[in-house]
Amino acid sequence: MKIDAHQHFWELNRGDYGWLSPNLGAIYRDFLPDDLEPLISRHDISGTILVQAAPTVAETDFLLKLAERAPFIKGVVGWVDFESPNAPSEIFRLAEHPALVGLRPMIQDISDIDWMLSSRLKPAFNALVKADLTFDALTLPSHLINLLQLLSDHYEMRTVIDHGSKPQIRNQQYSDWAKNIKRIASDTKAFCKLSGLVTEAGPNWTVNDLKPYVSHLLNTFGPHRLIWGSDWPVCTLAASYDRWIEVTHNLLDHLSKEDRLAIMGGNARFAYKLDD
Numbered sequence: 001m002k003i004d005a006h007q008h009f010w011e012l013n014r015g016d017y018g019w020l021s022p023n024l025g026a027i028y029r030d031f032l033p034d035d036l037e038p039l040i041s042r043h044d045i046s047g048t049i050l051v052q053a054a055p056t057v058a059e060t061d062f063l064l065k066l067a068e069r070a071p072f073i074k075g076v077v078g079w080v081d082f083e084s085p086n087a088p089s090e091i092f093r094l095a096e097h098p099a100l101v102g103l104r105p106m107i108q109d110i111s112d113i114d115w116m117l118s119s120r121l122k123p124a125f126n127a128l129v130k131a132d133l134t135f136d137a138l139t140l141p142s143h144l145i146n147l148l149q150l151l152s153d154h155y156e157m158r159t160v161i162d163h164g165s166k167p168q169i170r171n172q173q174y175s176d177w178a179k180n181i182k183r184i185a186s187d188t189k190a191f192c193k194l195s196g197l198v199t200e201a202g203p204n205w206t207v208n209d210l211k212p213y214v215s216h217l218l219n220t221f222g223p224h225r226l227i228w229g230s231d232w233p234v235c236t237l238a239a240s241y242d243r244w245i246e247v248t249h250n251l252l253d254h255l256s257k258e259d260r261l262a263i264m265g266g267n268a269r270f271a272y273k274l275d276d
Contacts, residue, residue, distance in 0.1 A: 004048040005268040006229025016054040033070035047074035067099035075101030088127035095131035101272040102134035144180035151188040163196030170202035185220035195229030198238040223259035
């Protein structure tokens with residue numbers, strides 16, 4: 001089974017997408033299951049992981065309703081206010097829905113670089129683990145040292161790092177990111193998504209721009225801890241769905257068939273417990 005482990009849907013009139021503005025052009029419109037279904041069908045992708053795009057529980061409830069209507073949505077990664085005293089009860093409520101597979105605080109948008117290490121978040125992280133959910137880490141390279149500490153403090157937590165932690169490919173900033181992502185790969189059990197890289201590479205990216213970063217992720221996490229995702233429709237700011245599929249095949253064609261299948265679906269099934 002091929003799985004697109006990172007995609008989004010949204011309806012603008014919901015009003016809770018603070019980052020989504022008219023200056024984003026082509027993605028400033030509604031995106032719903034009927035828009036994605038022809039794309040995944042064309043590439044024999046059997047299912048997706050639908051990831052939150054707004055910091056509201058209301059949006060998570062909206063995504064869970066979409067999952068009830070669209071069978072190809074195999075799991076939803078939602079959002080909860082980790083700082084709220086009610087976070088544990090909210091996590092357990094949402095976890096009752098069979099489609100909820102994980103939670104994602106939008107760490108990249110939080111100004112406090114140390115936010116994730118705050119003691120007031122521990123009840124939420126403990127509830128996430130108890131509910132058997134996956135933590136999606138939406139981080140930047142500047143967060144990686146703290147992320148290593150967080151994952152050390154919660155070693156039992158299943159974690160997936162989104163978009164390779166967004167290396168600044170367009171600025172060719174490699175060494176610090178490479179050093180710190182390697183530490184996480186070697187010292188934790190985290191998975192990492194092979195997704196979102198084209199938007200970090202800028203509008204005139206080439207496959208050669210991506211290769212050093214993808215090679216490093218392959219060398220550190222290995223093919224059985226990397227998870228492919230499209231980041232659609234955000235990816236369309238830099239590449240079409242078809243183009244990202246083509247580039248992925250180019251970047252992974254030296255691997256064995258078993259390893260490619262793991263990255264393109266098998267690892268997502270394990271990281272998000274889809275078989276359960």
